[in-house]
Amino acid sequence: MTAYERQRILLRAADLLEKHNDELAALETWDNGKPYEQAAKIEVPMLVRLIRYYAGWADKIHGLTVPADGPYHVQTLHEPIGVAGQIIPWNFPLLMFAWKVGPALACGNTIVLKTAEQTPLSALYAAKLFHEAGLPAGVLNVVSGFGPTAGAALASHMEVDKLAFTGSTDTGKVVLELAAKSNLKPVTLELGGKSPFIVCEDADVDQAVELAHFALFFNQGQCCCAGSRTFVHESVYDEFVEKAKARALKRVVGDPFKGGIEQGPQIDSDQFEKILRYIRSGVESGATLETGGDKLGNKGFYIQPTVFSNVKDGMLIARDEIFGPVQSILKFKDLGEVVQRANNTRYGLAAGVFTTNMDTAYTLTRALRVGTVWINCFDTFDAAIPFGGYKMSGQGREKGEYSLKNYLQVKAVVNPLKNPAWL
Ligand SMILES: NC(=O)c1ccc[n+]([C@@H]2O[C@H](COP(=O)([O-])OP(=O)(O)OC[C@H]3O[C@@H](n4cnc5c(N)ncnc54)[C@H](O)[C@@H]3O)[C@@H](O)[C@H]2O)c1
């Protein structure tokens, strides 16, 4: 198929996804428990925008003419890699589908995508719309299945040419090993995080409190890039803790299909129990429980928005990815110290930096070993902005132009020139 035809199918698919915004959002909320308003007003529109973005790339992918030492005509062809295996998690089923499918289709690959067992519905519906838009049968295949069976089969398949995985760091290691042991397929990984959110002494405290709250509690705390270590300068610490507690107490938790709801239930009983265990560990290790600390009601997997202050670096709640609505606030004295502590983790996905001084912002930006730094903002996920991790938070980048190279092979073509007029 020509690049132009691929582009037109992607644009038609985006139109259909947009037309079915509300059904897609309802499926997402049924599956995942996230507030319907969030799915309908933010996430489905972001999915549509991302598919249009990659439609734009489809006819702009091409190789180079390369000057070599000698009488050669040398060119590179950018070819599709082949069959892309893609494994996605349950926290943003539609957005993760888009980040994977958009660049792979723009580059002309075929896909076998496995959804998370908790959230199979929305990707099936979205794939149906891609086919309605004209995608030939067999190009985009969505498999509903469990990790150790369906996921592992994809990772170890000899005829899958590339693997893209998003999920936990532990499972990332498993799929990388399966890829290596089978056909050495290249693997991109988007894994866990323990992202610092740094509030400097000159920050606007009210704005920082609101954004730190959003950075952690958004999506029930189930974000790989959640700002899960809130570092606050000692000069504004007491005021910040008081206000962070007040904000968490105001958080509206309940039925995700109701209007005005900020937080729905956690994804399943495993995650629910795991989060409650982390909360108990925070209390036992001596952190101060400012608010929350328990489940909410007796029906469903709702958890009270929880804030710990007086958190120390060595505590489990400051080290592990909790993936729930549990904010940990830590005190710091100076920039050198906070850089060292923020970087003292196996993860390196993202960071938030709150300051009104651009020198401070740039010092922190250059010193932090993370894939994204948000300065005086958080969770800005434009289609064009690359996203990915340093260290054990992942390999490779998704979104933006960077994602294309995950789905392309480069072929060098070398041809001697008989009578070169010039080189
Ligand atoms: N980075 C993220 O966006 C993200 C998303 C979800 C969960 N997590 C983290 O992972 C923790 C556990 O959640 P989880 O168990 O759902 O994550 P997971 O990593 O086990 O699951 C992610 C995906 O991998 C698949 N999978 C699981 N085992 C596999 C295997 N052996 N081979 C191939 N595929 C496999 C799953 O079916 C799912 O599709 C969470 O508490 C959180 O810390 C991170």
Ligand SMILES: CC1=C(/C=C/C(C)=C/C=C/C(C)=C/C=O)C(C)(C)CCC1
């Ligand atoms: C709610 C909301 C936003 C959306 C954030 C999103 C959709 C974040 C996605 C995070 C992902 C995909 C994390 C990966 O684990 C905006 C646009 C910042 C504006 C403010 C309100």
